[in-house]
Amino acid sequence: MEFTENTFCTDSLIDLNRFCNFLERYDVIILQKEIKATNGSTLVQAERPLTEKIIKSLIARNDIENGHYIIDNTDNLKNAIINKIFKELNRNLELATFSFPAVMIQKKSLDIRRIIRSALTNTFFYGYITLLFYINKPITIHLIEVTLICIGLLNSFNDEEINNNDFQKLFQAGFLHDYCNNDLNDWYEHENFETPDNHDRESALAISNKSLSADISDIILMNNKLSINEKYNSAAKQKWYENTSELLATILNLTEYYIYLKNNNISNVPEKIEDYLQNALFQLSLLTEKNYFPNNLLRIFETHYKNYSEIFNYGKIIGTTESMCIYKNLAFAYPKPKATQLLCINSSFSCEYRIPSQPLKVVQDTKYKNQIYPILQPGWYYKCKFSNNLPKPLENL
Numbered sequence: 001m002e003f004t005e006n007t008f009c010t011d012s013l014i015d016l017n018r019f020c021n022f023l024e025r026y027d028v029i030i031l032q033k034e035i036k037a038t039n040g041s042t043l044v045q046a047e048r049p050l051t052e053k054i055i056k057s058l059i060a061r062n063d064i065e066n067g068h069y070i071i072d073n074t075d076n077l078k079n080a081i082i083n084k085i086f087k088e089l090n091r092n093l094e095l096a097t098f099s100f101p102a103v104m105i106q107k108k109s110l111d112i113r114r115i116i117r118s119a120l121t122n123t124f125f126y127g128y129i130t131l132l133f134y135i136n137k138p139i140t141i142h143l144i145e146v147t148l149i150c151i152g153l154l155n156s157f158n159d160e161e162i163n164n165n166d167f168q169k170l171f172q173a174g175f176l177h178d179y180c181n182n183d184l185n186d187w188y189e190h191e192n193f194e195t196p197d198n199h200d201r202e203s204a205l206a207i208s209n210k211s212l213s214a215d216i217s218d219i220i221l222m223n224n225k226l227s228i229n230e231k232y233n234s235a236a237k238q239k240w241y242e243n244t245s246e247l248l249a250t251i252l253n254l255t256e257y258y259i260y261l262k263n264n265n266i267s268n269v270p271e272k273i274e275d276y277l278q279n280a281l282f283q284l285s286l287l288t289e290k291n292y293f294p295n296n297l298l299r300i301f302e303t304h305y306k307n308y309s310e311i312f313n314y315g316k317i318i319g320t321t322e323s324m325c326i327y328k329n330l331a332f333a334y335p336k337p338k339a340t341q342l343l344c345i346n347s348s349f350s351c352e353y354r355i356p357s358q359p360l361k362v363v364q365d366t367k368y369k370n371q372i373y374p375i376l377q378p379g380w381y382y383k384c385k386f387s388n389n390l391p392k393p394l395e396n397l
């Protein structure tokens, strides 16, 4: 199945049948041209709804003239597609009724069907998302997870100015954020372990001429990067974003990072999924404390994961201790998450807090390397006097 010039088309009746199965509808498939037998007789007239019986009987014949089947882009077809996508997303939300995105989305009841409908008014996105679900590419689950968590975070975020248009943009950005990696079986490797600035920039560029709102490219461009923004948690109570697009971009960025951490083993070898989650929450708290993420987004995680308040606090204290560095960002708590030392990552500056004796050898900080995760390269590091300020490591982390 392809989507060209605003219509779905295929050269194969089997594919056409599969598409009907996917939509769980036959009657919405209306072909622009008739289907003929090799002797020239018409088997199915143009512009007539198909039935399962007709398609199956055509597939069973071996005298069908080679055809190119172009499906009429009717409102009925569009509605069937919206219903199908809604059903798939809902299935993912219902899988665990108390899942993070489900709770966030149900908190202030959100009309997901309306978001889908408005996102699909863009023709490019309409074809793109239909084929994504129909082909069920390996990356599809990741895109669903990212999008639903993003939408949930936005729904839980307090800002009167957020409107349906913002939900629609975030929905599109979520599904398009890895656009140039969508067809790769090893998208996961590319996503997490390639050199910085690759696939997000490429994806943003590739969709920039698809008549989508220009904000979508900007939102995707900011994704997958970790950078400090002093405005995030400044004492003055001003808004940290200038427009909602900046908010949407930060939500997407944080979500990608959270999902990456949650699905990866960063420094120890957790045996349970819960351990990954705890580690992710620890890292998010630490980085938020250091102004990589805004506090009012972290608070949504804290509200949901109430049982982990100890972990959020521990992460914040580690963040505060690292921030004691007089150069702001040269102190690195090690090893993580159970930090026992504060190491100086660049000893070329003179510093009265450095302990020149007993440097520590770091063999390997993490099993996984990631472009956005701050890691220590193997080598010798001096300890920092502020190591004494580190709290006792949490036992169950």
Ligand SMILES: [Fe+2]
Binding pocket: 142, 146, 177, 178, 191, 256
């Ligand atoms: Fe991604």
